[in-house]
Amino acid sequence: MxxxxxxxxxxxxxxxxxxxxxxxxxxxxxxxxxxxxxxxxxxxxxxxxxxxxxxxxxxxxxxxxxxxxxxxxxxxxxxxxxxxxxxxxxxxxxxxxxxxxxxxxxxxxxxxxxxxxxxxxxxxxxxVELPPVESYVGHLRDFTVWIISDLKGGRSVRPETTLGFPDENSSFYGYVVEGKLEHLVYVVGLIASTRIAQAAGEYVSHKGMVPELYRKYVGDRFSDFVNQIFLWCRSRWENRIPDVPSDRARLDELCEETLRFENQLLATGFGTTSSANAS
CATH class of the missing domain: 3.30.460.10 (Beta Polymerase, domain 2)
Structure with missing residues (x-):
């Protein structure tokens, strides 16, 4: 190439x-x-x-x-x-x-x-003018929810909603689009970026920084999951569905955890920025 x-x-x-x-x-x-x-x-x-x-x-x-x-x-x-x-x-x-x-x-x-x-x-x-952090975090949160809604077929997504899989009867529960893992990594990265921005009150853009920043600023039980999404889906499998049965089983587990990660965001009522909490 x-x-x-x-x-x-x-x-x-x-x-x-x-x-x-x-x-x-x-x-x-x-x-x-x-x-x-x-x-x-x-x-x-x-x-x-x-x-x-x-x-x-x-x-x-x-x-x-x-x-x-x-x-x-x-x-x-x-x-x-x-x-x-x-x-x-x-x-x-x-x-x-x-x-x-x-x-x-x-x-x-x-x-x-x-x-x-x-x-x-x-x-x-x-x-270039940067948007105010509060506005940026709000747009990031709303955009993430919009993407989740689109993934669920346009279903209305509101605070404290409990979501289901995009397609529980398909391979990898509908999180793998057109045989590629980019969309799965994208959704998890958006949710993680939203949580980071809310916790830290900072801009997040370079996706390579997400696992480290998530562990630093959020540090909840999903820290290992976020790291595994980037490690396995992106780095090791290079956004392609793996052929090895044990790897496919691991991908299946990551997709199951993705639903829990989505619902964790919604369970917070979409959250607020740290600066908003301070006020």
Whole structure:
């Protein structure tokens, strides 16, 4: 497989060709940016529009790269783009009802500012405004519950709800989507990140930090479980269903524990931040 650095160089060159006058900065985020990737890890790219622009040319470039990624990139590609002004307005964009796009804007601003590596262009991270921690934690909590609801087929999820498996009659109770473990790791990582953010009142973005931070700030009976999800599903099995019967039995047990982990979050009434408790 082509080395990641060569792939990144090619993607940057292609982006500059497709939208040379529109893209100002290109950032790499996620495990590929911090040396903790496994072979199945995505390449996560963020484009920031030149002088705050997010015109049709840059939108078309994002669309083209996303559509062509199976042909031009040996790794799965996730590309997002923002206007710089959007990333500078978070201090005044924290009110109102929850919406997934607003939540993602908050998460991505934190990621770009604190957990990214610049690949090309002018570094604008010092201009990115972080959302207030209380707002960030609230969006993270609500987004996590929204994802859990989606996993359960759109079922309403409320504080003190007792959930069941996504599909108790399917392999691994419905937590394994399309034969891959990324969604299981994602859900557990979101719940763990929510608990960490509530307990510590801090931003959490780089998923490689989650097991250690969970043990440090939450430290409950699920600490070993969170570590095992990342150790087995991500590192050892590389997000693929294992073939060895003993490993499949272990995965089955991890999926059973995932339901308990979900219900633990809901049993707290979704919780609050440490700063909110202090007030």
């Amino acid at each position: 082509e080395p990641v650095d060569d792939v990144l160089k090619g993607l940057v060159e292609m982006t500059r060709t497709l939208a040379s006058d529109s893209v100002g900065s290109i950032y790499l985020t996620g495990s590929r940016a911090f040396g903790s990737a496994v072979s199945s890890s995505d390449i996560d790219l963020f484009f920031v529009g030149q002088s705050g622009r997010l015109d049709d040319t840059l939108k078309d470039a994002v669309f083209s790269l996303s559509r062509l990624s199976p042909l031009i990139c040996p790794y799965r590609l996730d590309v997002k783009a923002y206007r710089l002004e959007k990333l500078m307005e978070l201090e005044t964009a924290v009110d109102g009802p929850f919406s997934p796009p607003k939540a993602m804007l908050h998460f991505n601003a934190v990621t770009i500012k604190n957990f990214s590596r610049i690949l090309s262009g002018t570094d604008i991270r010092d201009k």
